[in-house]
Amino acid sequence: MKIAIRGYADRHLIFEDQVEVGADNGAMLEKLAVEHAKALLSYVMHMIEIEFLEEPDPLHRFLRFGTDPSHMVAPLKYKPPS
Numbered sequence: 001m002k003i004a005i006r007g008y009a010d011r012h013l014i015f016e017d018q019v020e021v022g023a024d025n026g027a028m029l030e031k032l033a034v035e036h037a038k039a040l041l042s043y044v045m046h047m048i049e050i051e052f053l054e055e056p057d058p059l060h061r062f063l064r065f066g067t068d069p070s071h072m073v074a075p076l077k078y079k080p081p082s
Helices: 027-040
Strands: 002-009 012-020 046-053 062-066
Touching: 012 027, 012 062, 027 046
Parallel strands: none
Antiparallel strands: 002 012, 002 046, 046 062
8 A cells, every 4th residue: 555644844844755555564664653753743733644645535545633633624632541
């Protein structure tokens, strides 16, 4: 499966990676996740967008999460358990 991973901070694109996801590249995805988290760490308002490039339905093509809901469709507020 091909995906694009984009990071936005203060409404600007900070990074974008396109990768092929498979059972054999978990270590590469973990490394990317750490790099992406570090890139956004200093920003209060941020969002990560994962685009499933082979998904034709736009309602299922994107996964977005973060502290900036301005570009999210129907965002949900999540409060971690205490």
